[in-house]
Every structure is written in C-alpha cells, then in structure tokens.
Amino acid sequence: MNCVESMFHQLPQTADRLTDAATWEQGARHWPSGEQQTLTCCRVIDETHDVKTFEFRTEDGLPVRFEPGQFMTVSADVHGHRLERCYTISSPPTRPYLVSMTVKRVPGGGMSNWLHESMQPGKQLRAYGPSGTFTATVSATPKVLYLSAGSGVTPLMSMTRAGIDLGLDRDIVFVHSARTPADIVFRKELQRLRELSPRLRTYFVCEDIGNEQDWAGPTGRLSLPLLRDWAPDYREREVFTCGPAGYMSAVRTMLAEGGHDPARYHQESFDFSAGVAVEPAQPEHASGQKSFKVTLSRSSKSFSMTDSDTVLSAARRAGVAIPSSCSQGICGTCKTRVLEGTVDMKHQGGIRDREIERGLRLLCCSRPTSDLVLDL
Ligand SMILES: Cc1cc2nc3c(=O)[nH]c(=O)nc-3n(C[C@H](O)[C@H](O)[C@H](O)COP(=O)(O)OP(=O)(O)OC[C@H]3O[C@@H](n4cnc5c(N)ncnc54)[C@H](O)[C@@H]3O)c2cc1C
Ligand code: FES
Structure with missing residues (x-):
C-alpha cells in the first residue's frame, strides 16, 4: 500500500479529496531502496546558522514515490573517501518532483560539513532509494503527537506537510525542542502551517533564550507538566519521536511516568550511539567461537x-x-x-x-x- 493509499485507508472521510492525489501518484516512480541514482541539486536554503535544506531533482525528472518520514542514503566522495549517510526526505511525498534533505552540520562530521560547504545548485550526488518504516501511516489513529529535537524535526516535518497538502486536517500536536530560539528549524513554516490547519498545534521549548531577549516560550527541557498543558489528551495520541539519543530516552521516561501506552510510541534515532553498539572484532578463533x-x-x-x-x-x-x-x-x-x-x-x-x-x-x-x- 503506498502513502496516499494508506492515508486514504485511514481516513475514509477524505476520500473525495484524495481521489485526484491517488490517481496522480500512480505516475510516481518506485525507486527501490537498493537502487542508486544521481540527484542534481537545484536549490539550497539556509534554515538556521547550522542547518541547510538541499533540494534535488532526480535523473529522469520523474516524480518519486515514498512515505513521509522515510530517508535516503546518500553517497559521495568526501576528500578522497567514499562516505554513505542516511538523510530523511524532509519534503513531503505530495511534492514528488523534488526530494529535499535538511542537514545539520555535525562538528568534525565528514558528510554534513561537505554538503554545507560544497553542495550547490547544479552539483550532483548519488543516492539509494527511500527506505525506513518510521512513518505516521503505520497507524490509523487520527490524533498524533510529534516530538522532535534538533535535526530530528525532519521526518515529522515531512509527515506534517503531507497531511496538510492532502487536506487531511489531522489532529496534530507538534512539540519541538531546540537549544535556542535561533536553532528552531522550520520555525516560520510551522507557524504558517498552523494558520492553514487549525487542528495543527505547534509548540517550541528552548534550553536557553540565546540572543532572543523577547522569547515568550518556555525555557528548559520538555517536561510532563508542559506536555499536559499543551496536549492534555496525550495518552490518547500515537506518539512519533525523533532526536538525539539522550532526548529520546528522556521522552520515553517522561511518557512512561505519564502513563502513555508504549505500544503507541514510535521513534527513530539519527544517533548511532543510541543503537546496538557495533562490537569490535574478536581475535579469530578465541575459545568457543565458530x-x-x-x-x-x-x-x-x-x-x-x-x-x-x-x-x-x-x-x-x-x-x-x-x-x-x-x-x-x-x-x-x-x-x-x-x-x-x-x-x-x-x-x-x-x-x-x-x-x-x-x-x-x-x-x-x-x-x-x-x-x-x-x-x-
Ligand atoms: C535514518 C537516519 C536519518 C537521518 N536523517 C538526518 C536528517 O534528516 N538530518 C540530519 O542532519 N542528519 C540525519 N541523520 C544523521 C546523518 O546520517 C549523519 O549521521 C550526520 O549528518 C553526521 O554525518 P557526518 O558524516 O557529518 O559525521 P561523521 O563523519 O559520521 O561523524 C559523526 C561524529 O563522529 C565524529 N567522528 C568521525 N570520525 C571519527 C573518528 N575516526 N574518531 C572519533 N570521532 C569521529 C565526528 O567528529 C562527529 O562528531 C540521519 C541518520 C539516520 C540513521
Ligand atoms: S548499513 Fe544500515 S542496515 Fe545495514
């Protein structure tokens, strides 16, 4: 089932609105996750001081089919070394002629710094097709809570944009945590989308006010009292979380304390240290090894x-x-x-x-x- 069909499946009351989109999506190309193609950069957008969005068109110019929240694996020669890294497609599948990725510079990081310094309109990049199962279409619930921190905003942004483009009017509470107000990625766009969709509510919490002296939002970290204020019905919501490992661990603890059902919790980590550590190679033929x-x-x-x-x-x-x-x-x-x-x-x-x-x-x-x- 493709993305539009899944949404169609979940929200039958929107059937009339979706008929056109479903027909139109049939023309979109399936780009298998194991297949590489060349992407050409057509626009670079400065989102914050250390985050840029790179928009690409595909080799054949055909629209691409993907689920909101999926990622691509890009491959490039960076200072003589071939690097491959995953980046979420931050644009929605409802705008399938361009695929965007929104990249935060990681201090000392190979690919993110290379992209920031070298990727310009006209330049090319190899990428594997969309992959991943972190997508809001996995659940049929009409009420969702999106929780993100830092560059973890990207999959939730694709899901939000897709829902609004399709006129789904989903009940979304979107809470984004950032270091300072200047670090909030997609701040203006989220505010604009909120105006377009009355059932989208967006909240920002910043660790520090930085240079924004008139910051009126809360400072500190996301807490249960804040969540209860913003989404008193959070226990009824399907939760989608993406951010650094420490943030996601704190969110899981907070939700468990607040009595949220873990079966309705979905997360994606960009931080490899959050996952199973890759074990170093053992000396060959150590005792018990086959x-x-x-x-x-x-x-x-x-x-x-x-x-x-x-x-x-x-x-x-x-x-x-x-x-x-x-x-x-x-x-x-x-x-x-x-x-x-x-x-x-x-x-x-x-x-x-x-x-x-x-x-x-x-x-x-x-x-x-x-x-x-x-x-x-
Ligand atoms: C599914 C998925 C989706 C993702 N989506 C996004 C997204 O939308 N946006 C985004 O910005 N990121 C995203 N990421 C993260 C992204 O893939 C990269 O991990 C990130 O950009 C850092 O890559 P890099 O090559 O710049 O850093 P790396 O070169 O991988 O370095 C990472 C860190 O390790 C350190 N390091 C590197 N080499 C060494 C070494 N030899 N010894 C010690 N330390 C070292 C670096 O200093 C740096 O701090 C995603 C990751 C996953 C898994
Ligand atoms: S390298 Fe990512 S799943 Fe194996």
Whole structure:
C-alpha cells in the first residue's frame, strides 16, 4: 500500500479529496531502496546558522514515490573517501518532483560539513532509494503527537506537510525542542502551517533564550507538566519521536511516568550511539567461537570469519566493499540475499518481514551460524 493509499485507508472521510492525489501518484516512480541514482541539486536554503535544506531533482525528472518520514542514503566522495549517510526526505511525498534533505552540520562530521560547504545548485550526488518504516501511516489513529529535537524535526516535518497538502486536517500536536530560539528549524513554516490547519498545534521549548531577549516560550527541557498543558489528551495520541539519543530516552521516561501506552510510541534515532553498539572484532578463533566460510556468488571471492563478527565488518576486513551506512540495522543499505546458509540477524527496523521471507538479510547486524553464499 503506498502513502496516499494508506492515508486514504485511514481516513475514509477524505476520500473525495484524495481521489485526484491517488490517481496522480500512480505516475510516481518506485525507486527501490537498493537502487542508486544521481540527484542534481537545484536549490539550497539556509534554515538556521547550522542547518541547510538541499533540494534535488532526480535523473529522469520523474516524480518519486515514498512515505513521509522515510530517508535516503546518500553517497559521495568526501576528500578522497567514499562516505554513505542516511538523510530523511524532509519534503513531503505530495511534492514528488523534488526530494529535499535538511542537514545539520555535525562538528568534525565528514558528510554534513561537505554538503554545507560544497553542495550547490547544479552539483550532483548519488543516492539509494527511500527506505525506513518510521512513518505516521503505520497507524490509523487520527490524533498524533510529534516530538522532535534538533535535526530530528525532519521526518515529522515531512509527515506534517503531507497531511496538510492532502487536506487531511489531522489532529496534530507538534512539540519541538531546540537549544535556542535561533536553532528552531522550520520555525516560520510551522507557524504558517498552523494558520492553514487549525487542528495543527505547534509548540517550541528552548534550553536557553540565546540572543532572543523577547522569547515568550518556555525555557528548559520538555517536561510532563508542559506536555499536559499543551496536549492534555496525550495518552490518547500515537506518539512519533525523533532526536538525539539522550532526548529520546528522556521522552520515553517522561511518557512512561505519564502513563502513555508504549505500544503507541514510535521513534527513530539519527544517533548511532543510541543503537546496538557495533562490537569490535574478536581475535579469530578465541575459545568457543565458530569459524565459517563466506562465498560471494557473483565475484567468486570468499573469506573466513568467526561468528563473533558481523558479516559486514568481516567483509570489510577482507577487502570486500558492501554498500552500508548506519551499521545498525536501521537504514537497509546493506540488504543482501543469502543464497545458502543461515545467519543470526538483530535488526532495528531496516528490513521488512516479507523481505526476510524472500531470503534478504542486513549484513551489518547479521552473524553467521553456518557457511554462507551471498548474492554479491
Ligand atoms: C535514518 C537516519 C536519518 C537521518 N536523517 C538526518 C536528517 O534528516 N538530518 C540530519 O542532519 N542528519 C540525519 N541523520 C544523521 C546523518 O546520517 C549523519 O549521521 C550526520 O549528518 C553526521 O554525518 P557526518 O558524516 O557529518 O559525521 P561523521 O563523519 O559520521 O561523524 C559523526 C561524529 O563522529 C565524529 N567522528 C568521525 N570520525 C571519527 C573518528 N575516526 N574518531 C572519533 N570521532 C569521529 C565526528 O567528529 C562527529 O562528531 C540521519 C541518520 C539516520 C540513521
Ligand atoms: S548499513 Fe544500515 S542496515 Fe545495514
């Protein structure tokens, strides 16, 4: 079911409004998550002092189909090194001719600084197709609570823009936390969208007022009393959260204290340290470890590894390049078909059940339990 169909499914009262959109979306191109294409930058927008939005058009100029909240994995040569990183598509699927990503500079970070310094209209970038399951279309509830901090605003912004473009009039409470008022990404646009959609309510909380002496909003961190003020019915809402690991952990604790049902809580982390730590390679043949042979069917290469290591890191050490980004089972970039053998995979949403049934596995979070033959 595609994005517009899912919304159609959830909110049948909007059927008339959606008929056109559903028909029109049939022309949008399915861009598989494992397929790369070249994107051409057509606009760069300064959002804050350290956040920029980059708008791209696709190679063939066709509209692209994706779910609001999904991300792309971009790939570029940065100072002689090939880097791959995931970025949420911050634009909504209702504007499918351009895909945007909104990137915050990370001090010392390779890709984010390269994009800020080098990406300009006319420049190109390779990207894998949209991926990810963090999307508001997973639930049929008409009442949602979006909680974001920093660049974690991007998936929630795509969901909000899509809902408003489709005229869904969803009941959305959107609470964004920022360091200072000057760091609030999409501040003006959220205020404008609130005027367009009376059932969208937006609130900002800043740790510090920074240079904005007349800041009238609250300072400090998001708390249960603030949430109760802004969304007294928060327990009835499906919650979608995105931000740094510390923020999301504090939000989960706050919601648990407030009696929110964890089954109605969805989150996405941009912060790899929040996920399962990638274990360093163990010395080969340490006691109790089993050794296996991994064969790549297309290149006829092979290497040995132990079950203490992930297939991805063992392949890297053996000099085999496998596309990857998050190394945490989130993004799906390393999805590969296992033709023979079995693995123990501990993913974090980067692969769907039906893909697992078709023999696909995420190599970054899979350890062998037998010899393997991979479709590589
Ligand atoms: C699903 C998903 C969606 C995302 N969406 C967005 C988005 O919409 N917007 C956004 O801004 N970001 C997003 N991210 C985060 C993004 O993918 C990158 O992680 C982020 O931009 C940092 O990448 P970088 O290459 O600039 O930093 P990296 O080079 O990966 O560095 C990250 C940090 O590690 C440090 N570091 C790097 N190398 C070393 C080293 N050898 N030793 C010690 N420290 C080191 C750097 O100094 C920096 O602090 C998303 C991530 C995921 C998983
Ligand atoms: S590299 Fe992201 S899921 Fe494997």
